[in-house]
Amino acid sequence: MSQLITLATCNLNQWALDFEGNRDRILESIRIAKKRGARLRVGPELEITGYGCLDHFLENDLCLHSWEMYVQIIKRPETFGILLDIGMPVLHKNIRYNCRLLSLDGKILFIRPKLWLANDGNYREMRFFTPWLKPTVVEDFVLPPEIQEVTGQKIVPFGDAVVNALDTCVGAETCEELFTPQSPNIAMSLDGVEIITNSSGSHHELRKLNKRMDLILNATKRCGGVYLYANQRGCDGDRLYYDGSALIAVNGKVVAQGSQFSLKDVEVVTATVDLEEVRSYRAAIMSRCLQASTTDVRYQRIDVPIELAVKKERFDPTIMPTKSKAVAYHTPQEEIALGPACWLWDYIRRCNGTGYFLPLSGGIDSCATAMIVYSMCNIVVNEALEGNEQVLKDVRRITGNTDEWVPQKPQDISSKIFHTCYMGTENSSKETRNRSSELSEKIGSYHVNLNMDSLVSSVTSLFEVATGKKPIYKIFGGSQIENLALQNIQARLRMVLAYLFAQLLPWVRGNKNLGGLLVLGSANVDECLRGYLTKYDCSSADINPIGGISKTDLKGFIAYASEKFEMPILNDFLTATPTAELEPITETYVQSDEADMGMTYEELSVFGYLRKVEKCGPYSMFLKLLHQWTPKLTPSQVAEKVKRFFFFYAINRHKQTVLTPSYHAEQYSPDDNRFDLRPFLINPRFPWAGKKIDQVVAQCEGKPGPELDVLSVD
Structure with a gap:
């Protein structure tokens, strides 16, 4: 005996405050779900407003407009005949909640508020919403008058309840609740x-996807049941990219999975499952049966007099359960190629830009940024060739082409929207200039090759005239402060030139679209953490696709891209010594990033993870690394590296307050904007922690340590 039911979940590319666009994508997902025979359709969190509205959630307009859009959805005849689970903010008793609204045939069944809110890392939900701290409690909710007119209802249940159909029971949880120790499921x-x-x-x-999948599969493996996971996908207006991967799982096995990265605005995932498999699975686990028979938690049932499963008397041999499948994962290199690329595409198409401008230095960071843009162009071409009408419409508008134009290769797009520039000085090498030119030729960008020595000398001459002092480089006898000033003026002038060229290159090329180009930054997460960049230099840009990616991962991505896109030139970037090329090159000296920083990029990744993810201060970080890095390093060497890291991190904290908005891809990102909230004026010596570290070092070396200044208590 079987009891089959077809279910639908989806990935939607919603945009914060795009009420009509969000509405239309929701409607399209419902149409697709119904066409496939689904009886239940689930959408992403806060799908009517878009998830990333941030402080806009504090505006009551959002609740008003959400109801206006919601009514337009559920009153449409094509949305009848299917149980709908739609997300939006709701104001109940003057309290704002993050809610799911379950409806059928134009009637609201009940409103389910979110119980546990995401309130760490990138998330500040408790700034906007209040959690529903009354599990299994249900209250009356009075619908707004304009909603009453449409649904014919005045009061609907509001709270933690479940829908009880004639043949099965459906419950809802929201995002963060899955990650809690006692998940509602x-x-x-x-x-x-x-x-x-x-x-x-x-x-x-x-x-990160592995963790999410493990939670879903383990939950259904322990408890049995059908689990439908819906997610937003795309850049909805900020640093985050929501990565889809909608999923349907049964008893610990995946039966359907959506794509993680895609330019499709609407992707519906459906599967036909057998409810009898759930019942058999659960009944076979005696310990589960004992817990279920004695549990005190009882949910109020919202009765709905319909059958969701295919009726037995209408047996159709063509309808059968969807077979299980393995979970699909991308490698980290593929994630870098796809995630930031899709984010860049959403950004350019939604800001009405005409393209991107990138200072292409010949180093691995700007190379990685360029290859992400090229990957974006490759994804767009593939979608266009597959007939994605939205992508075709967007790419024609951005490139200024006719309605019949269809790009055939990535270079067809990059030649029109991607602009690169090598800004050389007397300190630049022939190798980096050649690498930049060759890479530009391979990816098809519009490239400018220039020297800016006259600009640099003009600025330094102006300073000399004004002060009577001429700064010189350290290798020629100058001081450290002179050396830094001469490096920084080059870097900052590159930022000025970048914005000048970004504004005027479309005009130079005869582009009738008066919009300028968006400037891309290319500082990686490790350099941002260490502060190894000039404030307001060419790392200051409009957006940065690699600002949350480590140098180690970027190298892996370049190696992957070399094979994926058949570009051997990329291997030259991998083998080159990372250098800022801001100091003169002599027979005995070539500037090196890692030498300048006093630590390797691999060490920086470790420091960053321990500081942010494991919440280590200097002392606890030293103790962890003392165990990990000895005997390869002595205790003194470990102590020196930890102190050096925290010193430069602290003195450069002010730079992180103005970091270019970056694609968030790494847990130890130092982005000061909402993610890493720490003061930017702190004692960089961390004197007390430093003394405790020195004590441990002395103990390890069998020497007397420094005395701690401890006040006596009488």
Whole structure:
């Protein structure tokens, strides 16, 4: 005996405050779900407003406009005949909640507020919403008058309830609730809920998808049941990229999975499942049956007099359960190639820009940035050739082409929207100039090759005339402060030139679209963490696709891209010594990034992870690394490296307050904007922690350590 039901979940590319666009994408997902025979459709978290509205959520207009869009959705005849789970903010008793609204045939069944809010890392939900701290409690909610007119209802249930159809029971949880120790899905499954939905706004981080999938599969493996996971996908207006991967799982196995990265605005994932498999699976686990029979948690059932499964008397041999499949994962190198590229595409098409401008230095960071743009062009071409109408419309508008134009290769797009420039000085090498030119030729960007020595000398001459002093480089006898000033003026002038060229290159090329280019930054997460960049230099840009990616991962990406896109030139970037090329090159001296920083990029990644993810201060970081790095390094060497890292991190904190908005891809990102909230004026010596570190070093070396200044307590 079987009881089959077709279910639908989706990835939607929603945009913050794009009410009509969000509405239309929701409607399209419902149409697709119905066409495939689905009886339940689940959408992403806060899909009507877009998840990333941030402080706009504090505006009551959002609740008003959400109701206006919601009514336009559920009153449409094509949305009848399917159980809908739609997300939006709701004001109840003057309290703002993040809610799911479940409806059928134009009637609201109940409103389910989010119980546990995401409130760390990139998320500040408790700034905008209040959690529903009354599990299984249901209250009356009075619908707004204009909604009453449409639905014919005045009061609907509001709270933690479940939908009870004639043949099954459906419950809802939202995003963060899945990640909590006592996820609501556990209590729901013990109370007989067979189908559980999760509507999410979960962002991409490198290697993060595995954790999400493990939680879903382990939950359904322990408790049994059907789990529908929906997620937003795309850049909805900020640093995050929501990475889709909508999923349907049954009893710990995946039966359907959506794509993680794609330019499709609407992707619906459907599967036909057998509810009898759930019942058999659960009944076979005696310990689960004992817990279920004794649990005190009982959910209020919202009765709906319909059958969701295919009726037995209408047996159709063509309808069968969807077979299970392996979870699809991308490698970190593929994630870098796809995630930031899709983010860049959403950004350029939604800001009405005409393209991107990148200072291409010949180093690995700007090379990686260029290859991400090239990857974007490659993704767009593939979607266009597959007939994605939205992508075709967008790419024609951005490039200024006719309605019949279809790009055939990535260079067809990059030659029109991607602009690169090598800004050389007397300190630049022939090798970096050649690498930049060759890479530009391969990817098809519009390239400018210039020397800016006259500009640099003009500025330094102006300073000399004004002060009577002429700064000189350190290798020629100058002081450290002179050396830094001469390097910084080159870097800052490159930023000025970048914005000048970004504004005028479209005009130079005869582009009738009066919009300028967006300037791309190319500082990696390790350099941002260490502060190894000039404030307001060419790392200051409009957006930065690699600002949340480590140098180590970028090298892996370049190696991958060399084979993926058949570009051997990329291997030259991998083998080159990282250098800023801001100091003169002599027979005995070539500037090196790692020598300048006093630490390797691999060490920086470790420091960054321990500082942010494991929440280590100087002392606890030293103790961890003392165990990890000895005997390769002596205790004194470990102490010196930790102190050096925290010193430069502290004195450069002010730079992180003005970092270019970057694609968030790494947990140890130092982005000061909402993610890494630390003061930017602190004692860089960390004197107390330093003394405790010195004590441990002395103990390891069998020497007397420094005395700690401890006040006595009488």
